[in-house]
Amino acid sequence: MNNIPLLKAFKKDTWVKPFLKKYRKALVLALVLGFLTFFSAGALMFNSGYLISRAASLPENILMIYVPIVFTRGFGVSRPVFRYVERLVSHNWVLRMTSQLRLKLYTTLEKDAIFFKRNYRMGDILGLLAEDINHIQNLYLRTIFPTVIAWILYAFLIIGLGYFSWWFALVMALMLFIVTFLLPLWSVLVNGARQEQEKQLKNALYTDLTDNVLGISDWIFSQRGQEYVQLHEESEAGLLKVQDKLRRFNRRRNLLLQSVFGIIVVLLIFWTSQQFVGNHGGAANWIAAFVLCVFPLVDAFAVLPDAAQETNIYKDSLERLNDLPEKADIEPVTALTGPLDIEVQDVSFRYEKGTRQVLDHLNVTIPQGEKIAILGRSGSGKSTLATLIRGDLIPNSGQLTLAGVETYRLGDTISDYIGVIQQAPYLFHTTILNNLRIGNEQASIEEVWTVLERVGLKELVEKLPDGLDTMVDEAGLRFSGGERHRMALARILLKDTPIVLLDEPTVGLDPITEQALIDTFFGQLDGKTVIWITHHLQGIEKMQRVIFIEDGHLEMTGSPQELAKTNVRYQKLKAIDDGR
Structure with missing residues (x-):
């Protein structure tokens, strides 16, 4: 009873x-x-x-x-x-x-x-x-x-x-x-x-x-x-x-x-x-x-x-x-053809019924090769948008497509098109070589050394006792934050994905290391689509376009130069970021 x-x-x-x-x-x-x-x-x-x-x-x-x-x-x-x-x-x-x-x-x-x-x-x-x-x-x-x-x-x-x-x-x-x-x-x-x-x-x-x-x-x-x-x-x-x-x-x-x-x-x-x-x-x-x-x-x-x-x-x-969802059947998608444009078409998303909309009828187009920064305070929806772009979430309404295909339908093959560098890149307890080859197991030793040189780590690795065979401690704690991010960039360069998503990779770094890392990122990712999720405006001038998301809506958009001249809100954010 x-x-x-x-x-x-x-x-x-x-x-x-x-x-x-x-x-x-x-x-x-x-x-x-x-x-x-x-x-x-x-x-x-x-x-x-x-x-x-x-x-x-x-x-x-x-x-x-x-x-x-x-x-x-x-x-x-x-x-x-x-x-x-x-x-x-x-x-x-x-x-x-x-x-x-x-x-x-x-x-x-x-x-x-x-x-x-x-x-x-x-x-x-x-x-x-x-x-x-x-x-x-x-x-x-x-x-x-x-x-x-x-x-x-x-x-x-x-x-x-x-x-x-x-x-x-x-x-x-x-x-x-x-x-x-x-x-x-x-x-x-x-x-x-x-x-x-x-x-x-x-x-x-x-x-x-x-x-x-x-x-x-x-x-x-x-x-x-x-x-x-x-x-x-x-x-x-x-x-x-x-x-x-x-x-x-x-x-x-x-x-x-x-x-x-x-x-x-x-x-x-x-x-x-x-x-x-x-x-x-x-x-x-x-x-x-x-x-x-x-x-x-x-x-x-x-x-x-x-x-x-x-x-x-x-x-x-x-x-x-x-109440856990049943496994849904998704039709497999073959290789993408045509320009790898990202289309966010009237996308709305909320995590649970009864909660507020994280994204509310958002529309954004990111052409292939564009470098775009996505700004917004905590809870504004920028991280959710990044997750939708990776195909890890499905919109409640609207569509988010890559080359005309909804990103969640790509499944594991999404990694062939989009590489991600997160706030705290993870290095596994194995050799440096194995860590770098995670994205491309067929990469040659010469290719590995080439990408290490491109990200500024070749000299560091050469000085290690075992070189590429040096064991990395769990989570890569033997390397500094900036070095771990460069390792993550080296992985992406070996994978050679056409789109790179930077999810606040410079958080917690000192200004000098941050600027050096930004220079390396955008110097080596030339020609690729770069989506930069950030709240920090240092290096923002390297972007072609900046958008600001507030409460799931697109509040402002434009080039850094245009916004710096015409948008009062952007000017205030830049002043705060510069310490003025």
């Missing part, structure tokens, strides 16, 4: 449900071991209570307490053994399942990256990997396993008490019904929505924080650093408010739960004193036995309210996984 939202999500689930059947034997074994753990704990306290009371009453024969001693030893050993084995089995089951889930998620992202990124940002992807898979793992460890085990214990206890007294069994059935069903249902109705809201706020915070950190340079450049901090603090304040409400409700509910168990203990004392008076050596022997066995069983039932209210979190995670 309290898991209805989760059950609805399970009906159309294709991610988690298949593993219930695949690993059903381990699942059943984990549940049985969990029940035996709590049964052994309760039986241990039952026998211990009886043994203590019976021994204190000076039995006529020591053999009368021998059997309780044996049972106490047996249950004392079996409880930790069952607990240990249950943990091994349940965690092994869950880890095997989640490892398969991660593999399936990685496969989905790898095969359908274009369609996935159409609806999700980088923070969403990390959220799926870091949050939702862990929530699915907790679905079993913290909700399904404890709930099913508690239900089995509930039935077992009521049947066992019914053997002694049917009316008292009904009383206990009612009391345990409050703990097993009513309190969890109350938690779902009152706190479940809050917990789901908490998860959504965390997901949003995780997504925004990831994207904003990746674009922190834009925030700083646009002098909106304080605004960024304020937005983050507002998001955190909303999350803390929801968490405070959760904690206050949990404290009240836990007080009620402990009160119910207190009433159960009082009822057991009353019932055993009446039920066993004058029998089996006196009521005191059985009072201790029945009352003490309650305390280890509290652990089995006390977790149910928390387990129930978390089902909304798991429902959301299941829905996010099952």
Whole structure:
């Protein structure tokens, strides 16, 4: 009853449900071991209570307490053994399942990256990997396993008490019904929505924080650093408010739960004193036995309210996984013919339904061979436009074409036409030669040395002990930022792509290194189409055209010389950039 939202999500689930059947034997074994753990704990306290009371009453024969001693030893050993084995089995089951889930998620992202990124940002992807898979793992460890085990214990206890007294069994059935069903249902109705809201706020915070950190340079450049901090603090304040409400409700509910168990203990004392008076050596022997066995069983039932209210979190995670886009069929595209012009025709794009338009009916034409700079503050849409040009995203409406073919249809062959140099070019933990040949594995040694000379790294590499066979540290940390960018340029020159996309490659470099790198870039990329995503105007005079994107719209366009004379906004940006 309290898991209805989760059950609805399970009906159309294709991610988690298949593993219930695949690993059903381990699942059943984990549940049985969990029940035996709590049964052994309760039986241990039952026998211990009886043994203590019976021994204190000076039995006529020591053999009368021998059997309780044996049972106490047996249950004392079996409880930790069952607990240990249950943990091994349940965690092994869950880890095997989640490892398969991660593999399936990685496969989905790898095969359908274009369609996935159409609806999700980088923070969403990390959220799926870091949050939702862990929530699915907790679905079993913290909700399904404890709930099913508690239900089995509930039935077992009521049947066992019914053997002694049917009316008292009904009383206990009612009391345990409050703990097993009513309190969890109350938690779902009152706190479940809050917990789901908490998860959504965390997901949003995780997504925004990831994207904003990746674009922190834009925030700083646009002098909106304080605004960024304020937005983050507002998001955190909303999350803390929801968490405070959760904690206050949990404290009240836990007080009620402990009160119910207190009433159960009082009822057991009353019932055993009446039920066993004058029998089996006196009521005191059985009072201790029945009352003490309650305390280890509290652990089995006390977790149910928390387990129930978390089902909304798991429902959301299941829905996010099952809402991942199916692989779409794309007709293969042969080699492009004709001028490699880029046409952005009435393109609109947003990442999720209900969010603002990142690009709104944008129109831009980039002829083959043109050098164009794309400016804009953080969130203006310039990076999204670059991603669309690479074919990593699909417009919600409009078309973005290269030589008349929509870029996303080019698939992996897009790398034959567009080379990219990003903010932080990655060098792999292999030789310099292998790093440079990534774009063109057939390149000769002579060609490699030629491009190294063109980018100004030949002398540096010649001085290294092993030359081209020198191992590069992970991420290329042995090289400076400027040197890594020159390595990336050398890759592109070996690949000889006709279009080069520079995604803010000079961020974080000192002015001298930046200017030297800009000179190298545009000196070696002569004749190619160059698309420069930047917020920094140093070297902008080397471009043939500058466009400025604001809130998804094209706000200004023209040559640097024209804008410097006629556009007040450009003049202000240039003055800020020059430090005037």
